[in-house]
Amino acid sequence: MLIALLLISRKNMDLSTSQKFTLGYATLVGVGGVMGYMKRGSLMSLGAGGVSSALLYYVYTELPNKPAFASSLGVGVSTMLLGSMGYRFLKTKKVFPAGVVALLSLGMTGGYLHGMLKSQH
Template sequence: MDSSMSQKLTLVYASLLGAGGLMGYMKRGSKMSLVAGGGSAALFYYVYTELPANPVLASSIGIVGSAALTGMMGSRYLRTRKVMPAGVVSMVSLVMAGAYLHGLVRST
């Protein structure tokens, strides 16, 4: 199966979120990091699998999920001023929200 660039980016994004949640758990014992990272990774893996067959649905879910992460991690960054992980996740999520929006516009 030949993956599109959108799929590849989504798979990388899902992997980074999952790895970040696992690292938060291993480093600080944060169960919330594990649940949030794992849940986000699962959501974006679903987006990855749906992109070829149903790009409008997948892009819509991607926009909502990445916008939510942008808001949550962006506010956490503003509160703590910690670049890792809050600043990085908020910026990557903002870029991904734009990418999903672009994909949605192209699909309709």
């Protein structure tokens, strides 16, 4: 999956900054889900990481064509990840992976909100 994302990104070198961040975010979330499965056998991590990564990849592909829609979907996915991983961080106090993903999701939520506001002007 990571290799496919990297190959696709190399084909289109004129990506916007938001697309680059979204592609990186999707990759990290997907790899994190696989790591959670490999380390603890968590099917929930695998499923949540896979679905979130797939949705974020869709956001990445739609940002140039439908920025308001893509940003709205990005807000939804990143907010859900922020809530779940933020809760896990508060519960366990483990910086990795919960704290890192929560902080990254907070930043991405802000970025997507900015994109929504920018696309309305």
